[in-house]
Amino acid sequence: MPEFLAGEGFIDLHCHLLHGVDDGPEGLPGGLDIAAGLKALGWTCIVATPHVRPGLYDPSDRAVLESLRDLRAAIGAGGPRVLLAGEHYLDAEVWQRIADGRGRPYPNGRSILIEISTAGPAPARLSEQLFRMRVGGLRPVLAHPERCAAFQDDTALLEELRRAGVAVALDLTSLVGQGGRRSRRTAERFLELDLVDVACTDTHDARELPDVEKALARLRKLCGDEALERLLHAGPTRIALDNPAPPAEVRH
Numbered sequence: 112m113p114e115f116l117a118g119e120g121f122i123d124l125h126c127h128l129l130h131g132v133d134d135g136p137e138g139l140p141g142g143l144d145i146a147a148g149l150k151a152l153g154w155t156c157i158v159a160t161p162h163v164r165p166g167l168y169d170p171s172d173r174a175v176l177e178s179l180r181d182l183r184a185a186i187g188a189g190g191p192r193v194l195l196a197g198e199h200y201l202d203a204e205v206w207q208r209i210a211d212g213r214g215r216p217y218p219n220g221r222s223i224l225i226e227i228s229t230a231g232p233a234p235a236r237l238s239e240q241l242f243r244m245r246v247g248g249l250r251p252v253l254a255h256p257e258r259c260a261a262f263q264d265d266t267a268l269l270e271e272l273r274r275a276g277v278a279v280a281l282d283l284t285s286l287v288g289q290g291g292r293r294s295r296r297t298a299e300r301f302l303e304l305d306l307v308d309v310a311c312t313d314t315h316d317a318r319e320l321p322d323v324e325k326a327l328a329r330l331r332k333l334c335g336d337e338a339l340e341r342l343l344h345a346g347p348t349r350i351a352l353d354n355p356a357p358p359a360e361v362r363h
């Protein structure tokens with residue numbers, strides 16, 4: 112674990128390590144391999160973010176909670192800690208679920224991971240929908256915008272969203288080309304322009320972990336230790352874990 116974290120490790124806000132619920136591991140051993148591999152690289156807390164994408168991956172609460180329970184039991188006290196949220200594909204149905212309070216926000220109840228299609232222009236109502244979430248008390252955290260044509264073509268759109276309070280979650284492995292050359296260049300540009308709030312692994316399979324390790328080294332080389340602390344520890348803590356929202360019944 113890097114020394115500057117003083118006992119605290121990295122926190123992953125985007126990871127598909129729950130088995131049998133989406134395109135992550137099929138069985139518990141695959142989830143355990145991801146957890147052990149990320150722990151070895153310095154992560155002490157992983158937020159599992161199964162896809163919420165009706166028609167493709169839309170696991171029930173029960174399935175997700177059973178998978179989480181089994182994984183936690185198998186990991187045991189040695190960690191890493193595994194917490195739960197979801198990666199929400201922003202179509203009309205998912206938008207309605209979130210608006211109705213039926214999404215899977217981050218553990219503090221104040222932010223939520225959102226993805227859009229990697230192809231094509233931004234959805235027509237994207238800015239408005241993200242803004243309405245923010246006003247409603249949920250800060251949108253945009254998954255891997257560097258992989259989305261809408262943001263590769265239009266840095267100004269991402270800047271506008273950030274000014275409106277949207278957080279940007281880079282996929283670390285974009286820095287070593289996992290999403291293609293264009294994603295890699297866009298990721299580097301977003302870092303240069305200081306448009307990134309957190310960096311995540313988005314791991315689906317333990318075979319991706321060598322790329323995660325290379326991407327950590329690349330991020331350190333590009334931006335220094337301070338960026339690792341900010342994007343992998345302080346940012347995730349502030350956005351997804353700290354300052355939990357009060358229970359819904361006393362919210363105004």
Ligand SMILES: [Fe+2]
Nearest residue numbers: 125127198313
């Ligand atoms: Fe993902």
